Amino acid sequence: MGTMEGLEVTECERCPSLVDCRQQIVNGTGSEDADLLFVGEGPGANEDEQGEPFVGRSGSVLDDKLRDEGLSRADVRITNCVRCRPPENRDPTKTELSNCREYLNREIELVNPDVIVTLGKVPSEHLLDRNVAVTSEAGTTVNTELGGKIRDVLICVHPAATLYDRSQESTFESAIGKAANMAESSGGQSSLGEF
C-alpha cells in the first residue's frame, strides 16, 4: 500500500481522504546526511503545489533564520510528519500520522541526524509521544529513541507562530540558534560561514 525508494515515498494510498485531495506526495528535502532534521506537521497548499516542504510563508521564516545561522536548506533536512496535504489545512488525524510514521522513521534512520527539531505542537507530540506545551517547552531538548538510536529532539515553535504572534519570534530564533550550535558541536554540520 506504499512504496518508498530511499528517502522518497513514490506511491502511497494509505489515507483515502488525503489521496483524494492531494496534488502530490511531498517528500523531505535537503541533505541526505544532514546533522539537523526539521520536522513539520504536514504540507500546506504551497507545498502540495510545489512538492517541497516549507515553501510558503512559514518556509521563508525558517529560511531566514537558517541563513542567520549560516545555514541553507541544502545543509539541513526538512520533512513533515505526514506527506500529503490535509484538506483545509486541518491537523493530520492520529490514523494519518500513524500511517505515515513508517516513512518518517525510515527517513530518520537513513539521514541519521544528531538533532531533530520539531516545528510546532503536532510533530513535538508525535515524536515525543506525550502532550507538549510548545511555547513553554520551546528550546528544551529531550533524549529519545528514534530511528534506532537515542537522539536529541529540540522542541521548537512552528515558524508560522512568529507570523501570528511577534513575541514568538525570539523563541523561534533562539531555538534555531541552539539547534545549529548543537549540530555544530556534534561535529559535522557544514556551514556557509566556512566558505
Ligand code: URA
Ligand atoms: N507547515 C508545515 O508544518 N509543514 C510544511 O511543509 C509547511 C507548513
